[in-house]
Amino acid sequence: MILSSFMSGNIRNIRRIRWAVLPALTIAALLLYFSLPPLPDSFSSSPPEKHSQTWSSPSSHRPSTHPITSLIHNAEDAFSQLLSKETHDLASAAEAYRKARGRHPPPGFDSWYDVAKSHDVIMVEEFWDQIYDDLRPFWALPANQIRADARANNMVVNIKGGESEANTGWFWHTIWAKMIGTVSKYLPDMVVPCNAMDEPRLLVPWETINDYMEEEQQSRRLTATADATDVYHNWHKDDEDESVEATNAEWKDSSSMSLVREACHPDSNTRTSIGVSDGLENGTVPEHMRDGFVANYTLSTSLCHQPDLAMYHGAINQPLTASWSQKLIPLFGGSKMGVNNEILLPAPMPWSEDERFNADEGSGINWDTKEKQAIWRGTATGGRHHPTNWHQFHRHRFVYLTNGTKLRTTAGNPHDKILTSNFMHAATSPLARATQDHLAEYVSYTNDVGFTDLFCDELSENGSCWYLDNDYAVVPGIPMSQQFKYKYLPDIDGNSFSGRYRAFLLSTSLPIKATIYREWHDSRLMAWKHFVPMDNRFTDYYGILEYFRGFEGLGDSEAVPVHDEAAKKIAYDGKDWAEKVLRKEDMQIYVFRLLLEYARVCDDNRNNLGFVGDLKRD
Numbered sequence: 001m002i003l004s005s006f007m008s009g010n011i012r013n014i015r016r017i018r019w020a021v022l023p024a025l026t027i028a029a030l031l032l033y034f035s036l037p038p039l040p041d042s043f044s045s046s047p048p049e050k051h052s053q054t055w056s057s058p059s060s061h062r063p064s065t066h067p068i069t070s071l072i073h074n075a076e077d078a079f080s081q082l083l084s085k086e087t088h089d090l091a092s093a094a095e096a097y098r099k100a101r102g103r104h105p106p107p108g109f110d111s112w113y114d115v116a117k118s119h120d121v122i123m124v125e126e127f128w129d130q131i132y133d134d135l136r137p138f139w140a141l142p143a144n145q146i147r148a149d150a151r152a153n154n155m156v157v158n159i160k161g162g163e164s165e166a167n168t169g170w171f172w173h174t175i176w177a178k179m180i181g182t183v184s185k186y187l188p189d190m191v192v193p194c195n196a197m198d199e200p201r202l203l204v205p206w207e208t209i210n211d212y213m214e215e216e217q218q219s220r221r222l223t224a225t226a227d228a229t230d231v232y233h234n235w236h237k238d239d240e241d242e243s244v245e246a247t248n249a250e251w252k253d254s255s256s257m258s259l260v261r262e263a264c265h266p267d268s269n270t271r272t273s274i275g276v277s278d279g280l281e282n283g284t285v286p287e288h289m290r291d292g293f294v295a296n297y298t299l300s301t302s303l304c305h306q307p308d309l310a311m312y313h314g315a316i317n318q319p320l321t322a323s324w325s326q327k328l329i330p331l332f333g334g335s336k337m338g339v340n341n342e343i344l345l346p347a348p349m350p351w352s353e354d355e356r357f358n359a360d361e362g363s364g365i366n367w368d369t370k371e372k373q374a375i376w377r378g379t380a381t382g383g384r385h386h387p388t389n390w391h392q393f394h395r396h397r398f399v400y401l402t403n404g405t406k407l408r409t410t411a412g413n414p415h416d417k418i419l420t421s422n423f424m425h426a427a428t429s430p431l432a433r434a435t436q437d438h439l440a441e442y443v444s445y446t447n448d449v450g451f452t453d454l455f456c457d458e459l460s461e462n463g464s465c466w467y468l469d470n471d472y473a474v475v476p477g478i479p480m481s482q483q484f485k486y487k488y489l490p491d492i493d494g495n496s497f498s499g500r501y502r503a504f505l506l507s508t509s510l511p512i513k514a515t516i517y518r519e520w521h522d523s524r525l526m527a528w529k530h531f532v533p534m535d536n537r538f539t540d541y542y543g544i545l546e547y548f549r550g551f552e553g554l555g556d557s558e559a560v561p562v563h564d565e566a567a568k569k570i571a572y573d574g575k576d577w578a579e580k581v582l583r584k585e586d587m588q589i590y591v592f593r594l595l596l597e598y599a600r601v602c603d604d605n606r607n608n609l610g611f612v613g614d615l616k617r618d
Helices: 008-024 067-083 090-101 109-118 125-140 143-152 171-181 206-219 256-262 307-311 348-352 394-401 404-410 421-428 433-437 439-446 501-505 541-549 564-581 584-601 613-617
Strands: 156-160 163-166 190-193 371-379 447-453 486-492 510-514
Touching: 067 541, 067 564, 090 109, 090 125, 090 613, 109 584, 125 206, 125 584, 143 190, 156 171, 163 171, 171 348, 171 584, 190 584, 256 307, 348 584, 371 394, 371 439, 394 404, 394 447, 394 486, 404 439, 421 541, 433 439, 439 447, 439 541, 486 501, 486 541, 486 564, 501 510, 501 564, 510 541, 510 564, 541 564
Parallel strands: 371 447, 371 486, 486 510
Antiparallel strands: 156 163, 156 190
């Protein structure tokens, strides 16, 4: 995650601090294509469809219209439909809320709307879907139990009398407290429990969450205007029933994949599969792919239909730290997988103005003057790698497959664990023959990718690693402002989500995004309109580069057409949109609404709490 994009020296220091701080905190170790996201994996109430496609052969896979051309066109249409739902006054916003949520808006909705409009926030109700995906199951829990569980957390932000305060000095925590503090004067008293770890921690079984979701659905009603109240119950400890004990979270340090299975639908591939098999080996294609490219971005992040991601992503294979609970307790974090049950806040680093994650300098460089290459720098994080599992780590795999020398010398080698014949078939099947014939050369001159630290030996001063040194060379880091001189910006997960994604979106370069994580802003961004989605196996990466950058051809080979204007349009559209919906003001308004909803679900009188001021005016 964010920690994983630090320069090596800083990472090592943070790592040491982390292991010193976590015990002190007593935290146990160890968007329908393109439009709106479906319910999180663990919330799905109907069985997902099984894999039905197979990898196409190279000779049969050159349709008259390139798949990416169609995907871009579809995204443009879907985005126009989404914007057509924008509301422009309080009454319309409240009406859209009631239609979508089945309840009155929470008390304070009018103040929230006024503040939002004062900051020119675009009002599309779907932009706040993540809040309801996160909070819906809590309606099935007693409000006093939620409060007790919140207070029991060792890291909280206390909101009292319009002020917010973190109870620790941990840097994420204090940033969240400052973020919340920008809107706390509008909020009732409450306790906001926070996750201090990179990794998400809650994996409640699907059956439990499904029961909770059904209870929430049944509890929906529009309270009579005369019966609705706008007075929240304040979190005064003296008012609490002392007999309500905090939930025993029963933190586990077992394999994350075993718990992920239980958090998936009973009929899902992940739940029904025996062990973990390589999808590339048996020729199946995930249902989020169409003709070799990601056609449903949200589904591409799901673990429940693609259990083989355990072989392609380090955070599933062996996370850096593992501390899981199968109990539903309130816990706020910056990212989560679709199967997790945390409540999402905007991540702290984009708020912090740290230059490693926020770079105004260089972000407006003219596209036509940029290098026609992809640039990526990072450390070899993503989990706890060792000599026998590193080839199953996402960052290691990405750097490996962008190495032209490796492609030239080892691709298809039966002993190579990354560039296997099945991987190469899947990765090259969408490509023109000319690119296939000169793939190593093509990859070499279109990519500037490398690790700045192999990150296995804390005692190494040069970032080396005894079991990785034969396959990877450590390269110098490049400031983010200099990376914006390149057209293509792959964005890969670290220990959890990538902290540089927002900065990439705000640049005039093209973000190419692969992730298994979800963030607060996902329902307001559209794949193929604002960024290019990439499968977590990276089989589509060569095809993405070939489509946008083209291939000049070598020797007698034919050139492959360039779609540079299409890449430029996505990059500029993404920047323009991010400047409208990913500002700090947008984070504030998201947090404001989130905490109004959280305060209501934690209130004993929550079924009667609601904003009805617009109805009274009628």
